[in-house]
Amino acid sequence: QVHLVESGGGLVQPGGSLRLSCVASGFVFGSYGMSWVRQAPGKGLEWIADIDQYGRDGNYIDSVRGRFTISRDNAKNTLYLQMDDLKPEDTAVYFCARGQTLGQGTQVTVSS
Numbered sequence: 001q002v003h004l005v006e007s008g009g010g011l012v013q014p015g016g017s018l019r020l021s022c023v024a025s026g027f028v029f030g031s032y033g034m035s036w037v038r039q040a041p042g043k044g045l046e047w048i049a050d051i052d053q054y055g056r057d058g059n060y061i062d063s064v065r066g067r068f069t070i071s072r073d074n075a076k077n078t079l080y081l082q083m084d085d086l087k088p089e090d091t092a093v094y095f096c097a098r099g100q101t102l103g104q105g106t107q108v109t110v111s112s
Helices: none
Strands: 003-007 010-012 018-025 034-039 045-051 068-073 078-083 092-098 106-110
Touching: 003 092, 018 034, 018 092, 018 106, 034 078, 045 068, 078 092
Parallel strands: 010 106
Antiparallel strands: 003 018, 018 078, 034 045, 034 092, 068 078, 092 106
């Protein structure tokens, strides 16, 4: 079955950077587009970025465009999210997703 494991979250100061990773298994990773979604405290899930199966330019929600970069390495079955210039409002649990299937998530906290 589809198995997604995120890592790389943590506590970072405003303006800092983090790189999230998601290792996928249970399916042919290179055949599927993938996404990152997040859930801020007390809020619902929010799609933030996606990328096609070939790793071509991603799509982003306006609030992260220019600060976040989605990428993938199909040889390593891994999806990435490079997050730069982080803001307190980026605080959330971040999930990678294949369709409606999410991983367990990784916490990102942006605070001074």
